[in-house]
Amino acid sequence: MRTSMSLLCATVLLAAIISTASGRPKKCEPGETHMEDCNICKCNNDGTSFACTRRGCPPKQEGGKNLERHTRATTKQVCVPDSSFLDEQKCNTCKCNKEGTAAACTLKLCL
Numbered sequence: 001m002r003t004s005m006s007l008l009c010a011t012v013l014l015a016a017i018i019s020t021a022s023g024r025p026k027k028c029e030p031g032e033t034h035m036e037d038c039n040i041c042k043c044n045n046d047g048t049s050f051a052c053t054r055r056g057c058p059p060k061q062e063g064g065k066n067l068e069r070h071t072r073a074t075t076k077q078v079c080v081p082d083s084s085f086l087d088e089q090k091c092n093t094c095k096c097n098k099e100g101t102a103a104a105c106t107l108k109l110c111l
Contacts, residue, residue, distance in 0.1 A: 079103050 028043035028050060035041070037060075041052035079085065079096035085103075087094055091110035094103040 077101065 026047040032043040036058040041050040046105045073107040075106035076101040081100035089110045096103045
C-alpha cells in the first residue's frame, strides 16, 4: 500500500512538472487564424501566442465603422506624361508617370 501511494505521488508530481515545463499555457490552436481590425493573426506552432500582420488600418469612427476616405481631384501636372528627364542637379534620371502628376528618380550621390 505504501509503495502504491509513493508511486501515485511520484506520477502526480511528474505530471505537474511536465505541464509546467512546457512553458506558457496554451491560448489557441496551432494554425488558427483571426482578424484584428484589418490585420490577420495566426496562432504559433505550440499554441501559446498569435503573430499578426502590421498593416496600417483605416481609422475608425465611434461605433467601429471605418471612415470613408475622400481624395481631391487634382490635375496639377508636374512633368510631361511618360517622359524621362534629368533632375535639377543634372545627375539623376527621372521618369514621369502616365498622368504627369509625379515622377520617380534614381538616387545617385551627386557631387
